[in-house]
Amino acid sequence: MQKNNFMGCLQEHTLLYDADCPMCRIYTGAFVKHGWLDKQGRQPFQQMPEDWNAVIDEQRAQSEIALINRTTRKVSYGLDALFLIIANKLPGLTPLFAARWFRWVMQRIYFFISYNRKVIAAVTPVQGMLRECVPAYSFKYRMAYLAFACLFTTVILNGYSTLMTGIVPAGTIYREFLVCGGQMIFQGIAIQFINKEKRMDYLGNMMTVSVIGALLLLPVFLLRGLFPMIPATGFVAYFLLVAGFMLIEHMRRVKLLGLGLLLSISWIVYRLIVLAIVSIPQL
DSSP states (O other): OOOSTTSOOBTTEEEEEOTTOHHHHHHHHHHHHTTSBOTTOEEEGGGOOGGGTTTOOHHHHHHSOEEEETTTOOEEEHHHHHHHHHHHHOGGGHHHHHOHHHHHHHHHHHHHHHHTHHHHSOOOOOTTOSSOOOOOOOHHHHHHHHHHHHHHHHHHHHHHHGGGTTTSOOOOHHHHHHHHHHHHHHHHHHHHHHHGGGHHHHHHHHHHHHHHHHHHHHHHHHTGGGOTTOOHHHHHHHHHHHHHHHHHHHHHHHHHTTOOTHHHHHHHHHHHHHHHHHTSSOO
C-alpha cells in the first residue's frame, strides 16, 4: 500500500460509490476530504469509466462498494475495500480486521445496511447518469431490517407513551409491539391490492418512516427531565407534530416508488385505528 508522507493516504485507489445514496456520498467524501484517499479517490459507479468494465464485476459492485487500484487494476469489494482504506490509515487495527469473529459480525452489519440502503435513504435518482446502481434484493436482510425497525420503534413508543399519561392511557411494550407489527400486516395487505411486486420495497420505506419518527421522539424522551413544567398535552402536541411530518415523508416515499395515494390513505386509516387502540387502558 502506498502512503503519502506517512499520513495514511491510500494513493492510486478509487471507490466506486452509489451517487444516489446520501450515506455513500458522505462517507466516501469524508475519506477524500480527510486524506484517507487521494483527490481521485472516489467516482460515482453510475459514471464509471468504460475501460474499467473489464475488471469490475458490475453486479457485485452495486451491492458491495468496489475499490479499484488505478495502476494494477486490482479490485476489492465491500468490507475488504473499507478495511484496506482504514488499515492503511490506522495500521494498529489490522489484527482486529483479520479476526474471523470480527469480520463475521461486520460483514452482516455491512450487508444489513447495503442491501437496505435504498429503503433507508429514499432519494430521487441523479439525472444524466450512464447506469443504475441498485443493490441485489435480499429477503433475509430485508426481513432483518423490518424486524429491527419494528423493535426499535416499539421501544421508543413505549417509553414516550409515559410522557402522555393522563391523556393517553399508559400501555405496555406488548401493546406497542402489536401496534408496530400490526402496521406491517395492515399495509402489507393494502400493497397487495396496489402493486405486490413492490411490497417489500414499500414496507422497507414505510418502516424507515417509523424509525425516523422514533428518532424524533427519542431526544425529548431522553431529556424529559429538562422539561418538568411541560404538561402531558405538550408532549401529545409534539407527538402529533412528528406524526404529521411522518405523513409527509410517507407520501414522498410512496411517490418515489410510483405508487398511488391510496397507500397514504390506508396509512392514515391505520393511525386512526392506533388512536382507538391506545385509548384502551390495558391490552
